[in-house]
Amino acid sequence: MKNKNIIITGTSRGIGLELALKFANEGHQVLAISRKTSKILIENPNVTCLPIDVSITEELQQVEKFVINSWQNTVDVVIHNAGSLVNKPFEQITPADFEQVYKVNVFAVAELTRICIPYLSKGSHVVTISSMGGVQGSSKFPGLAAYSSSKGAVITLSELLAEEYKEQQIAFNVLALGAVNTEMLQEAFPGYEAPLSAKEMAEYIWNFALTGNKFYNGKVLQVSSSTP
Template sequence: MKNIIITGTSRGIGYELALQFANEGHNVLAISRKTPKSLIENPNITCLAINISDENQLEQVSNFVSTTWKKVDILINNAGSLLHKPFQEITSKEFQDIYKVNVFAVAELTKICIPYMSKGSHVITISSMGGIQGSMKFAGLAAYSSSKGAVITLSELLAEEYKEQGISFNVLALGAVNTEMLQEAFPGYEAPISATEMADYIYNFSLTGNKFYNGKVLQVSSTTP
């Protein structure tokens, strides 16, 4: 039984991941602004309804871990914010808001968890094919894709910094997954992979991927995008 923190659990991949881990007997801390009733009712899931872009609210995570678990085995930085808008129309605030969720919150939450991690712990950050250097890029995703590139470099650096402690950091750069977030940004586009199918892949990688990888970026995409 492992202690697992997952962000972005109100819907999509994060929601499916929380249920899958809990149903297999693991302890889950599910973090999202909105909390589905089905997660609250699961005895293996603790829900925190917070905005991860607010550093003050992240203190609730620190308080929970320090008083209840005292150990974190897996952190899955899954939460993401996507903006589809022409570059010249993106305001400074909108750009910053994307980075607050996709980059700064990842850094802060990881910083909170590291003192409670030990050899064998695994940090997985969900990025995007749009953040991969040299990959096909799509107009209107300047803020989103650049932020996803930033967390790739962050994870590579952290893998080096904490390798002596045996904490692994890996990135999964996903292609298009048929989630609500994708439908909101690209109405009518049907991705070939469902949220449940991708959650199943991430579930297994979270538990075993650190035996084979550290500081690596795995491209998880069967199509373009």
Template sequence: MKNIIITGTSRGIGYELTLQFAHAGHNVLAVSRKMPQSLIDNPNITCLSADLSENGGLENIKTFIETTWHKVDIVIHNAGALILKPFTEITAAEFEYIYKVNVFGVAALNRVVLPFMQKGGHVVTISSMGGVQGTVKFSGLSAYSSSKGAVITLSELLAEEYKEQGIAFNVLALGAVNTEMLQEAFPGYQAPLSPKEMADYIYNFALTGNNYFNGKVLQVSASTP
């Protein structure tokens, strides 16, 4: 039984992942601004409503770990924000918000959680194929894709910094998955994978991927988009 933190659990991949870990008997701290009742009612899930771009939510996470779990085995950074606009139409505030959620929130949660992680711990960041150098890029996603590239580099650096402690950092750069966020970026497009199917892959990777990988970016894509 492991203690697992998952962000962005109100819908899509994060929701499916949370249920899958809980049904397998693991303890899950589900972090999201909104919480479905089905997660709240599960005895293996602790729901914490928090905005990771704000310090208050991070303090609540730290307090929970200190008073209840005392250690964390796996972190899955799944929360994300997207805006679809031509570059010149994105305001500075909008650009900053995307980075607050997709980059600064990831960094801030890592700072909170790492003191409670031990050898064998695994930090998995969910990125996007759009953030991988050399892949196809799409107009209107300058803020989103560039932020997803930033967390890739952050994870690579942290893998180096924490390798002596035995804590692994890996990135899964996802292709198209049939989520609400995908519909925001590509309205009407039907992706070949469902959130449940992608959650199955991430579930197994989070539990065992650190035995094989550290500081790696794995491209998990059946199509782009």
């Protein structure tokens, strides 16, 4: 398999960090996007760290400049992994809370995809990391109204984009994750011990990002051995 150009958001910790390391250590070129930059990524010769806030549209324009100047206008895989979570009773969630969660979990996904579309060619794959909480008919949990509804929104967005860009043979798929031992899981479910580590889930996502587009387009795969 030839080395590919991979964009990953939310790479400062957890699954995103493990994903960036996995792709880079396998020889792929990685653009790691997060507000905070991990030292271990900076030291990896196959990783370029872009310390931006994905919720700010103007900052996302730096991605296009990088792709043009450093990757000769080519992106092979985009993994929308960045996430924002508010855990509050619904009556305490403010409009500002909702807006911030949607800026990161929905609007940034749409904008970064829009930026990358001209540079995605036949066989490219856009993978959005959602949550079981965003899947219709799944178990829902109090306090996660903003988060889970945003994760439902990107599922529908991905399905629509798969249809819109199927002629260009750009695949759009969603992985709806269950419980994984990350800091974000602890924010949602303090004290809960998930059976999967961030590194284990990153291994799965890595393989799916490189091969899943051969088998799926416009699909939502539930990657969940457990939910709290």
